[in-house]
Amino acid sequence: MELPQLQVKQFSEQSYWDARHKGEALGYEWYRDYASLRPVLTRHLPRQEPILQLGVGTSAIQTDMVLRDSYTAVHSVDYSPVAIERLEAARVESASAQLQGALSYEVADMRALGRHEDGCFGGILDKGALDALLCGDNGEADAAAALREAWRLLAPGAAYLMITSASPRARLPVITGAGVPWASVLVYEVGQRGALAGPFEVRLGAASGGGGGGGGDVDGMLGGAVGRLPEMGYSHMCYACVKP
Template identity: 35%
Template sequence: MPAYCEESYWEERYSSEPGAYDWYQGYHGLKELLTTLIPTSSRILQVGVGTSRLQEHMVRVGGYKSITNLDFSKVVIKQMSELHKSVPELKYLVADCRNMPDILDCSFDVVLDKGTLDAMLCGESSADSSLLMLQECHRALIPGGTMLIVTYGEPLSRLHYFMESKYPHWEDIQVYCIAKLEQLISASASQKDCPVDEDSLPPMLKGPYNYTNLDAMDALSELEAVHFVYVLKKSPDRGKA
């Protein structure tokens, strides 16, 4: 398995593959969820941004005002900073989501992760890495703030990272599933002889399902060709802790 949690892996990859690439879902797949849960005035922190164009579309199409994007790859942050130098709503920082000393406590309304937790879970120190990442993201959120985690991990493989006592306390956890865009395009293209317009595709999002609904969690864990989004709410009476 590639060393997805190692900085050296991504430095080499972004140096050799500088083009844009959105892991899992782009703006089309996440638009309904984002517009429902995140006001455009929110201060948003995206961890492990990579070469995603999600944040650009959130600003240009969705009207979001402030998105700080960080990655531990100096190569990719330089690339993305240059790409979006004319977009003042986007800020880029070199930082490891497991240790973000330049991010102040309770300074963001929303933390967005698209694939970064999955990358943390690929290394030899996966338990420690996931714990540090979630602690830091929780610390960065204001009381009552929201963390969205987009992942391929079904509930039976992910919920315990949000619920065990050693991990940060979340007041509420909601689960969504989103059809993989390539599956919808493939299914639609098989019925047509012309290129598929993404906007014409059927709805992709299902949910929310509360994490306490065990039957729903079991059923979701059996699904294929979907990604999952975990929406974690920080308690309104918690500060850094």
Template identity: 30%
Template sequence: MGQYGEQKYWEERYNTEQAPFDWYLRYQHLKPLLAPFMTDESCILDIGCGSSKLAEELYDDGKKNIKCIDYSANIINKMQDANISARPEIDWAEMDVKAMSFDDETFDLIIDKGTSDAILCGTDSYAQLSSMLKEVSRVLKKGGVYVVITYGVPATRLPHFEKEEYGWKVDKLTTPKYEGAPPNQVYYLYVMKKVSEEKEEERNDQEDEVAVTIESDAPPKMSSPGAETGASPSTNEGNGDENLIDFDPPPEMQ
């Protein structure tokens, strides 16, 4: 499964694979979950689009301002050729999600269906995902939403998503893997809403008020273990390999 994080794997796969492939869920299942975050005028980005039919189905549902990126030139060329007549307004581009060429604050909605999961299967996965999330935050509009559809449980995903530097608030949703699935058979949707400037100022003011209150009520400081020797608390950065344990390859959906 480590190959899912490697560009060479996807180029070779798309060179031989002809049928569309959708990770996890198709648009008809995701539509009611995505609907609150988009209108027909929304500027939408599908990152790591692969051969998914998501963009095509969004387009057929009235969303015409769609951009799709993937670092596989092979699949971008195939998808562009397949849609040039029926869906000419979809913009397909070969691009690395960790170094996007879009302007700051371009998109109202960014959809990640399995791309984060693939990155977490690769080498130096934590740093690679961090680079991607910084870029996603950069190109997402204030008030815009980044939605991640994944098998990843909160314990393995929230530590990556809930970082102040990205400037968003994270909510978690779940949806059954299939109709009639037991309660423990779910996919997760992490919804990151970029904080507007007004909300950010309001939040900063609230944090300042809390800080003043805490400082005024705080007891005398106690030395932490190791303070006398200058020792630092131990850390375990990890490389993402533990994320492979809960990998649940979805069935191909035609």
């Protein structure tokens, strides 16, 4: 069922998320949990490098990353102080020294993370955060700002991993239209009961200017298997955008 425009717009508003996170149970996962995303996450997010998670909400995926796969440093941000206060309290109260040492939280806007140095993260995870930004009146501009900031923070060769409900036709123009020259973009489709397809490589040469940062010819980028996605019922897309 398609949501009314007003209801969709609220996903871009901090006040909506503050109110929601007050009553939402910790561990609520948008789109997918760690088990279903694990093959993609562990391929593109190095365990021994500092990882940034954008728009954490009340997710527990960062906890699973540490406990199940020994990630050493996952820094999660959200512009909702309610969400961050609850997650930080849970971290402090945890009996796990591993979690206390590996997890950190910050109230911050993913469009402007200026206190962090260029190239300081070995990978970035975005599970629905950019989707929420795109619901606002200035969605395209906000998304472009967030993508440019993600690019700035990534180390050379590192990946920005976006989990979304949006098809390649809907999301590739956003990814390639922000003026960010990605070296490559790989697409995965995650379905039910562990189903996984990909990676499929996007033809970035079809974007205007011949690179990954110019928007460009969507039909050209959708050539091959990418253009047939999604092919599964109730699936989600994972876009791994790699910095040169």
